Amino acid sequence: MFKTTLLTSILALSLVAGEYVIDSSHSQIGFSIKHMMISNVKGEFKNYDGDIEFDEKLNRFTTLSGEVEVDSIDTGIEKRDNHLRSSDFFDSKKFPTINFSMIKQSGDIIDADLTIHGVTKRVKLEVEMGGIAQDPWGNQRIGFSLYGKIKRSDFGLSWNKTIETGGFLVGDDVKLIIDIEGISMD
Numbered sequence: 001m002f003k004t005t006l007l008t009s010i011l012a013l014s015l016v017a018g019e020y021v022i023d024s025s026h027s028q029i030g031f032s033i034k035h036m037m038i039s040n041v042k043g044e045f046k047n048y049d050g051d052i053e054f055d056e057k058l059n060r061f062t063t064l065s066g067e068v069e070v071d072s073i074d075t076g077i078e079k080r081d082n083h084l085r086s087s088d089f090f091d092s093k094k095f096p097t098i099n100f101s102m103i104k105q106s107g108d109i110i111d112a113d114l115t116i117h118g119v120t121k122r123v124k125l126e127v128e129m130g131g132i133a134q135d136p137w138g139n140q141r142i143g144f145s146l147y148g149k150i151k152r153s154d155f156g157l158s159w160n161k162t163i164e165t166g167g168f169l170v171g172d173d174v175k176l177i178i179d180i181e182g183i184s185m186d
Contacts, residue, residue: 020182034171
């Protein structure tokens with residue numbers, strides 16, 4: 001009797017939590033950082049993958065993790081992208097990936113471990129749900145955004161230059177702007 005009840009409970013939970021794969025044609029892993037303290041430079045990573053499980057009844061993620069290929073960085077300027085891949089910044093030969101793994105979700109806040117440049121730090125990101133909908137081909141999709149701010153120096157990314165007017169060439173605060181659309185695996 002206990003085994004039957006346990007099996008029924010597990011099956012019920014698996015039916016509630018949906019698994020999704022990232023639709024990279026409708027997703028973006030982006031960032032923004034100050035340049036010379038007067039403007040923002042934006043960029044994104046083009047290659048990434050992740051695991052998404054979302055419990056519709058509880059309206060929360062049960063699993064949210066991802067891996068980003070550092071070499072896929074794209075700011076629109078090849079020379080800058082190559083510098084960002086170098087040992088001055090990400091050192092992509094030594095640290096080829098950025099990893100993200102949710103620890104917990106409390107309302108609209110995701111606590112996660114973020115690993116950049118071989119350094120893992122706990123971060124808090126705001127989650128904004130776009131919703132769940134069925135596409136014209138019968139696939140269930142989920143959409144959501146993650147927003148947050150990290151200090152690049154916390155991850156050992158400290159290269160900089162002083163500018164004549166005071167301040168630095170590259171800001172320390174990095175705004176993360178992550179938009180994800182997933183397709184149900186069920």
